[in-house]
Amino acid sequence: MKFAIIGTNFVSDTLMEGAKDIPDFELAVVCSRTKEHAQAFADKYGCKNIILDYRDITPEMADAVYIATPNSMHHEQTLHFLNKKMHVLCEKPLASNIKEVLEMFETADRNNVMLLEAIVPLFTPNFLALKEAATKVGKVRRAVFSFGKYSSRYDAYRAGNVMNAFKNELSNGSLMDLGVYSLSNCIAIFGKPTKVLASAYMLESNVDGLGTMLLSYPDKEVIIMHSKITDSHFDSEIQGEDGTVIVKAISSPQAVKVITRQKEIIEMTAKQKPETKYYELAEFIKCVKSKNYHSELVPRQLTIDVHTIMTDVRQQINLVFPADSK
Numbered sequence: 001m002k003f004a005i006i007g008t009n010f011v012s013d014t015l016m017e018g019a020k021d022i023p024d025f026e027l028a029v030v031c032s033r034t035k036e037h038a039q040a041f042a043d044k045y046g047c048k049n050i051i052l053d054y055r056d057i058t059p060e061m062a063d064a065v066y067i068a069t070p071n072s073m074h075h076e077q078t079l080h081f082l083n084k085k086m087h088v089l090c091e092k093p094l095a096s097n098i099k100e101v102l103e104m105f106e107t108a109d110r111n112n113v114m115l116l117e118a119i120v121p122l123f124t125p126n127f128l129a130l131k132e133a134a135t136k137v138g139k140v141r142r143a144v145f146s147f148g149k150y151s152s153r154y155d156a157y158r159a160g161n162v163m164n165a166f167k168n169e170l171s172n173g174s175l176m177d178l179g180v181y182s183l184s185n186c187i188a189i190f191g192k193p194t195k196v197l198a199s200a201y202m203l204e205s206n207v208d209g210l211g212t213m214l215l216s217y218p219d220k221e222v223i224i225m226h227s228k229i230t231d232s233h234f235d236s237e238i239q240g241e242d243g244t245v246i247v248k249a250i251s252s253p254q255a256v257k258v259i260t261r262q263k264e265i266i267e268m269t270a271k272q273k274p275e276t277k278y279y280e281l282a283e284f285i286k287c288v289k290s291k292n293y294h295s296e297l298v299p300r301q302l303t304i305d306v307h308t309i310m311t312d313v314r315q316q317i318n319l320v321f322p323a324d325s326k
């Protein structure tokens with residue numbers, strides 16, 4: 001399947017690493033606003049075709065598009081390609097808000113093409129191990145998901161240079177970048193919560209530097225902590241009445257184990273490739289080739305529920321993007 005890639009930052013490299021073991025994947029077009037970036041990326045992966053404006057990519061050049069541009073661009077770019085009847089694998093978060101997400105799925109349906117959010121963890125074998133582990137601890141009463149990573153762009157921010165990762169107009173910040181992982185894991189395992197309470201520490205650039213969400217369910221509660229301005233070294237936990245699941249790296253689960261109340265340790269870690277984007281790409285291609293444009297691993301309703309909560313949380317913490325008033 002011929003792919004166009006838009007955006008040449010490191011995340012596009014990780015997609016290419018995942019693609020190495022997928023014979024159906026062919027990099028047909030690289031799109032960057034800068035010729036040097038496009039050429040360097042294309043040369044690195046043996047691609048012949050570079051484009052400087054995504055609107056110049058045609059269905060004759062590629063069957064599908066991988067979008068790895070800033071969050072605020074996902075909606076417009078995705079609609080553009082869906083309306084050209086091209087399949088789209090779009091980076092997380094799929095869009096700036098739930099209104100955009102719904103329009104994107106409607107547009108995919110109308111054009112009879114695939115749209116999938118590239119939310120890494122949910123496609124991996126270790127996510128399935130985590131889900132399975134959650135059934136081994138009796139009645140789940142609490143989960144605590146923590147993901148905090150001091151951004152490589154935060155030193156610049158502290159020195160007065162606001163880079164993309166901290167720009168409000170690009171729909172960025174901690175919830176959009178990191179919180180989305182824990183929220184997606186949570187809703188994929190436990191479903192949509194009945195109530196959410198959110199708080200955040202807002203930076204002067206008007207994005208959240210870190211935040212906390214308390215998600216209520218009739219029989220349990222989930223606490224999600226996310227941060228782009230501090231590191232977290234906690235493991236995440238799912239606490240049941242008969243044991244506890246411990247998971248390393250909730251953004252891409254690496255190791256999963258259960259500790260029972262009797263202190264027995266059950267290793268649940270699945271074997272998986274280090275190139276974790278392999279799994280989302282393989283799922284995307286499988287769906288397109290089978291013409292079943294609804295992923296069973298990440299059902300559309302799950303993506304909709306996650307973005308409904310994200311939009312609700314942003315209202316609570318007063319994090320407003322220009323995209324919200326379009």
Ligand SMILES: NC(=O)c1ccc[n+]([C@@H]2O[C@H](COP(=O)([O-])OP(=O)(O)OC[C@H]3O[C@@H](n4cnc5c(N)ncnc54)[C@H](OP(=O)(O)O)[C@@H]3O)[C@@H](O)[C@H]2O)c1
Pocket residue numbers: 006007008009010011031032033034037038068069070071073091092093118119120164165176177
């Ligand atoms: N799944 C993952 O593991 C993962 C990891 C990191 C990021 N992401 C997601 O991937 C997306 C990109 O993240 P990133 O950190 O790479 O973002 P970024 O550096 O801000 O932008 C990505 C690319 O988009 C283009 N771009 C940058 N600013 C632009 C602008 N103002 N207008 C148009 N194009 C622009 C640039 O490509 P050119 O210079 O080539 O045009 C840039 O390399 C985000 O949605 C993010 O959430 C996913």
